[in-house]
Amino acid sequence: MDLAALYSAYADAVYGYLAFKLQDRQLVEDLVQETFLAAQEGLDRLETVHSPKAWLLAIAHNKMVDFLRRRPPDLPLIWEGAAVGDSSALFVEEALKQLADLERTIVYGLYVEGFTYRELAEMLSLPEGTVKSKAHNARRHLYRWLQEGER
């Protein structure tokens, strides 16, 4: 798979993940570019990865973490509710706001990207057991939110 094919298949996923995590759309765009530049340099590793999408999102995640470590402390970049056009997403945002950042990321990976625990563990450089237990906590919370919404 070359850069063009990789970009065509996964640019939306990389952008979607970064847009979910960050407010600043220009920064998201820059990080998408950095992600694919890094991927281009590591294209030879692609054949050994389990999931190209998880591999790319891992690169995007690391680029974002690196940036956030270096950013000025007064820059408000972190997710405070996704900037999604769909107004009905507001209900979901309310529920997600109650979760810790890592739990939100795991929920996004599980339900939006359909990643397995293994893929999420690789993406976030965490043990699979940690991802499982965080997912379980997040689910408990989200089930409760859904059930309360139905009453």
Place this chain on the structure above:
Amino acid sequence: MSAPKEDYSELAWGLIYGKLSDGERQLALRLTATDPEFLEVLRLELALQKELARLKAAMPEAVKQRVYSSLTGSGSRVLVQEVLRTVLEEALPQMLWPVMKILERSVLASEQL
């Protein structure tokens, strides 16, 4: 509903996202028909899938094209910049001499007037 069984959540999620082995799929389908607790977890997982799908943001087409142009152009742009810098560093002093001559002449001409 009390806290759901973790296995049930994973099984229901796997059934929805097509991540189960044949054996797990058979089990999930059997539980759907026989266990109300699993059915409730499956219902909640389906609701979560539907709600959270709204968070998926597609990359705007203009942004997609701009980023791709930058990606494919960035390698050659760096090369062009490097070549240009070298050429200018080498050539600029020589290019400046004729300009200096013109300036000198115009200054002299002004003095003679």
